Amino acid sequence: MTGTGAPDRDRLDADLAAAEDAVARASTALVDLEAHPGHGLLVAGGFAGVSARRREEALATIADLHRDLALYRRAVAAARDARGTRSRPSPDELAAADEALHGETVVAAEEVVPLQRRGLLGATSHVTRTSAPALLARMTAGFDAVTAVVAAVATVWDAVAARLGPVLDTLDDLRRDVVTADAPEPAAELDRCAARIDALRTAVLTDPLAHTGTTEPVDAAELARIAEALSGVRTALDGVRALHAGLDRRVAELTAAVDALAGQEAAAVEVAEQVARLITAAPGLPVPTRRAPQLRAALRAAHDDARAGRWTAAVAAFAAVAAGVETAQKAAATDRDVLAGLLDRRAELRGRLGALRAKASARGRSEDLALDALHTRAHELLWTAPCDLPAATVAVRAYQRALEDGAAS
Structure with missing residues (x-):
């Protein structure tokens, strides 16, 4: 502060103490700023x-903050030197200290004046001056702006680390498991997952400030797909461990299942051959096939994979055999049931025709020529091989209707 009289000593001493405190606090703040993780990222x-x-x-x-702090520190030191150490400084000392502390005595910038802008006697440079309080205000505004950027960058990086951290931990665990499980095949999938994680990180962290204010900076859908892929690797490794521990048992179980399937398929084929002899062919009838030989060969190949150390491939191959056996067993059972149903139907029609014939005799219609002709027709159809089952069904119904109609009359 400048003026015609000497400044108040107590006020000046209080201002000087506050300025020295500001120097210390600003220095600490800049040290803390540059120690912040966000500054390191910048x-x-x-x-x-x-x-x-x-x-x-x-x-x-x-950089401007460091320069301005140095200027501010020099201005405060100049004010302290001008004030001196006496308990009762002179008015001139007080005025000089006040001018150093409050006046525009700080050279903030010095610009060389180009020749074309000078006069003959003009200055060769232009000096911009400011005051220590103005410097402090400028430093405060600059510090606030920088800390906002530093904090924003760190916040986004922390959010990315929080989202990717669990997936990276899982990836690291699986890499160790791949080694201990003696299963190198999943390593390629883990490398692909690692590359996808790096791509997620890069997509955000190359421009973190573009993602400030977002609750989910990382692509959640892609992260979920990566987690699913890692879960698949985990499942595969679990299968490898289980196969390591129980290879012989697995082979024995599947061998028994294939043997049982072979028996089911043989039974279905036998029924199909019987139907072919006894029932007239009709569209849509199942044709049983023998899948057991193919599955037995696949089982041998899976066993070979395991013995050669191709554990992941072996797990998948054994699972395919098990699924194939289950599907083939259902198909064989269904085929046999459908075909056996035709034989059962023929037997049921034969039994019904016999019961109807007995009923006709009981009613005294054994000599009814028209009724007898209907019976003969149905009997011929049912006892002829191959049997035309639809025609036989119609014939038995016709005989039954004729019998019932006669009873009504």
């Missing part, structure tokens, strides 16, 4: 987009 760089621009601005502002 210095490391590698940004693009809005983050690249904001990084350059922030680093330039930090």
Whole structure:
């Protein structure tokens, strides 16, 4: 502060003490700023987009903060020197100290004046002056702006680390498991997952400030797909361990299942051959096939994979055999049931025709020629091989209707 009279000593001493405290606090704040993880990320760089621009601005502002703090420190030191150490400084000392502390005595910038802009006697440079309080205000605004950028960058990086951390932990665990389980095949899938995780990280961290304010900076759908892929690797490794521990048991179980399937398929084929002899062919009838030989060969190949150390392939091959056996067993059972149903139907029609014939005799119609002709027709159809089952069904119904109609009359 400048004026015609000497400044108040107590006020000046209080202002000077506050300024010295500001120097200490500002120095500490800059040290803390540069120790912040977000500042380290800014210095490391590698940004693009809005983050690249904001990084350059922030680093330039930090450089300005150091320069302005040095200027502010010198102004405060000059004020302290002018004040001196006497308990009762002179008015001139007080005025000089006040001018150093409050006046525009700080050279903030000095610009060379180009020759074309000078007069003959003009100055060769232009000096911009400011005051220590103005410097402190400028430093405060710059510090606030920089800390906002530093904190924003760190927040996004922390959010990415929090989202990717569990997946990376799982990836690391699986890499160790691949080694201990003696199953190198999943390593390629883990490498693909690692590359996808790196792509997720890069997509955000090359421009972290573009993702400020978002609750989910990482692509949640892709992260879920990666987690699913890792879960698949985990399942495969669990299968490898189980197969390691029980290979002989697994082979024995599947061998028994294939043997049982072979018996079911043989039974279905036998019924099909019987139907072919006894029932007239009709569209849509199942044709049983023998899948057991193919599955037995697949089982041998799966066993070979396991013995050769191709454990992941063996797990998948054994699972395919088990699924194939289950599907083939259901197909064989269904085919046999459908075909046996035709034989059962013929037997049921034969039994019904016999019961109807007995009923006709009981009613005294054994000599009814028209009724007897219907019986003969149905009997011929049912006892002829191959049997035309639809025609036989119609014939038995016709005989039954004629018998019932006669009873009604």
